[in-house]
Amino acid sequence: xxxxxxxxxxxxxxxxxxxxxxxxxxxxxxxxxxxxxxxxxxxxxxxxxxxxxxxxxxxxxxxxxxxxxxxxxxxxxxxxxxxxxxxxxxxxxxxxxxxxxxxxxxxxxxxxxxxxxxxxxxxxxxxxxxxxxxxxxxxxxxxxxxxxxxxxxxxxxxxxxxxxxxxxxxxxxxxxxxxxxxxxxxxxxxxxxxxxxxxxxxxxxxxxxxxxxxxxxxxxxxxxxxxxxxxxxxxxxxxxxxxxxxxxxxxxxxxxxxxx
Numbered sequence: 001x002x003x004x005x006x007x008x009x010x011x012x013x014x015x016x017x018x019x020x021x022x023x024x025x026x027x028x029x030x031x032x033x034x035x036x037x038x039x040x041x042x043x044x045x046x047x048x049x050x051x052x053x054x055x056x057x058x059x060x061x062x063x064x065x066x067x068x069x070x071x072x073x074x075x076x077x078x079x080x081x082x083x084x085x086x087x088x089x090x091x092x093x094x095x096x097x098x099x100x101x102x103x104x105x106x107x108x109x110x111x112x113x114x115x116x117x118x119x120x121x122x123x124x125x126x127x128x129x130x131x132x133x134x135x136x137x138x139x140x141x142x143x144x145x146x147x148x149x150x151x152x153x154x155x156x157x158x159x160x161x162x163x164x165x166x167x168x169x170x171x172x173x174x175x176x177x178x179x180x181x182x183x184x185x186x187x188x189x190x191x192x193x194x195x196x197x198x199x200x201x202x203x204x205x206x207x208x209x210x211x212x213x214x215x216x217x218x219x220x221x222x223x224x225x226x227x228x229x230x231x232x233x234x235x236x237x238x239x240x241x242x243x244x245x246x247x248x249x250x251x252x253x254x255x256x257x258x259x260x
Contacts, residue, residue, distance in 0.1 A: 002029070002186040002187055003189060005032060006036075009040050009042075015041045016043065017043045018042070018057075019045040020044060020045070021047060021048060023076075023081075024082060026057070027073050027076045028183060029044050029057040030064070030072055031069060031072055031073050032057070033069070034066055034070055035187075036058065041058050043056060043057065043058075044057050067106050068106055071106050071113060073179050073184075074110070074176075074179035074180065075099060075105075075109055077174075077176075077178040077179030077183070078109070083174065084175050085171065085174075085210070087162070088159055089160065090135065094134065095134060098130060098134050101133065102126075102129065102130055104126055105127070108122075108126040112175075112179065112180050113180050113183075113184050116176045116177075116180025116181050116184060117194075119173070124172065125142065127172055128142065128144045131144060131163070131168060135151060135160075135162045136150075144164070144165050144168060145164060145165050147161075148161045148163075148164065164213060167212055167213040170200040170210070170212060170213060170214070173198075173199045174200035174201065174210065177194075177199035177200065177201075196208055226239055226240060227247075227248065227251045227252075228240045228241075228247060228251045228252065229251070229252045230247075230253050231253060233257055
């Protein structure tokens with residue numbers, strides 16, 4: 001769609017209308033409008049029914065400024081789009097407010113949009129700080145794992161804390177694949193895309209699935225968290241016995257079975 005719109009503008013059309021019900025297209029239209037001259041108007045016919053409206057993508061691009069308009073598709077991918085998961089409980093408005101408070105994120109998003117082949121540590125540190133602020137605007141830490149631990153101590157709910165650094169790295173890879181490799185070539189007639197296997201995806205039984213993290217499952221490595229519910233002595237179905245572990249104070253028997 002963007003390729004045809006750009007072609008129309010290149011051939012002298014001053015007003016271009018794109019019809020869509022997809023937010024991704026609106027975002028790309030704003031990025032496209034940034035690349036056109038001031039005389040070209042890019043309009044988006046968006047939504048259906050009572051939510052239908054015409055959006056002036058060229059005016060939105062001017063209001064954002066060239067840097068932020070260019071970084072917008074990567075921001076959209078990072079905070080959740082059709083192919084990249086979002087952060088539970090944290091929508092676009094919250095993310096936008098954090099972006100406004102963290103201006104250095106713009107340069108990082110632009111870099112990942114224009115040079116997506118490598119995600120350097122500086123970029124990861126900036127995104128890490130962005131996600132920390134997304135979950136806790138008062139946090140001063142730059143280590144997402146530390147922020148995760150502190151928030152868990154306050155909230156005691158894994159749904160309300162940020163992802164681990166390992167999980168965030170895979171999330172960023174998927175975002176860069178979509179925002180940098182795919183959308184970054186929206187104006188290329190025959191784009192060349194790398195294998196998704198190198199960008200946060202796994203192909204299992206012919207279907208691509210997200211690689212959520214490179215860390216092993218907690219249930220398989222945190223054996224000290226295993227506990228049984230044997231109140232009157234361990235039985236054959238005892239979880240501790242099956243795991244070849246001694247009972248601890250976490251168990252219903254309060255660890256007394258291990259003394260027998």
